[in-house]
Amino acid sequence: MKPIGNTMDHYWRVIGMANATNVDLVEAMDQHRLTSREWAKMVETCRRCDWVPECDRLLAEGPDLDQAPSPCGNCRRFEALSA
Numbered sequence: 863m864k865p866i867g868n869t870m871d872h873y874w875r876v877i878g879m880a881n882a883t884n885v886d887l888v889e890a891m892d893q894h895r896l897t898s899r900e901w902a903k904m905v906e907t908c909r910r911c912d913w914v915p916e917c918d919r920l921l922a923e924g925p926d927l928d929q930a931p932s933p934c935g936n937c938r939r940f941e942a943l944s945a
Contacts, residue, residue: 866909866910867908867909867914868909869905869909872905872906872908872909873905875908875914875917875918875921876901876904876905876908876936878921879917879921879930879934879936879940880940880943882920882921882924882925882926882927882930883927883928883929883930883940883944884926884944885940885943885944887901887943890943895943896943900939904936904939907935907936907939908935908936910935911933911934911935911936912933913931913933913934913935916931916933917931917934929941929944
């Protein structure tokens with residue numbers, strides 16, 4: 863079984879990708895488009911993602927993305943929240 867990453871590291875990675883894709887997770891929760899359980903699931907998905915090294919390199923550049931890259935385990939979720 864593949865080891866999973868530290869929860870807080872991945873929490874911040876999710877926040878970073880949300881910022882890069884202009885997704886406001888707090889606003890999404892306020893608008894009832896995202897539950898705390900769904901947010902936690904995004905972090906858990908990130909913890910199991912194989913794309914983490916590439917994600918870290920991308921986020922270190924401070925990108926402004928139209929959407930999360932397709933290898934991101936939460937790509938579809940970010941896409942749904944940006945709509």
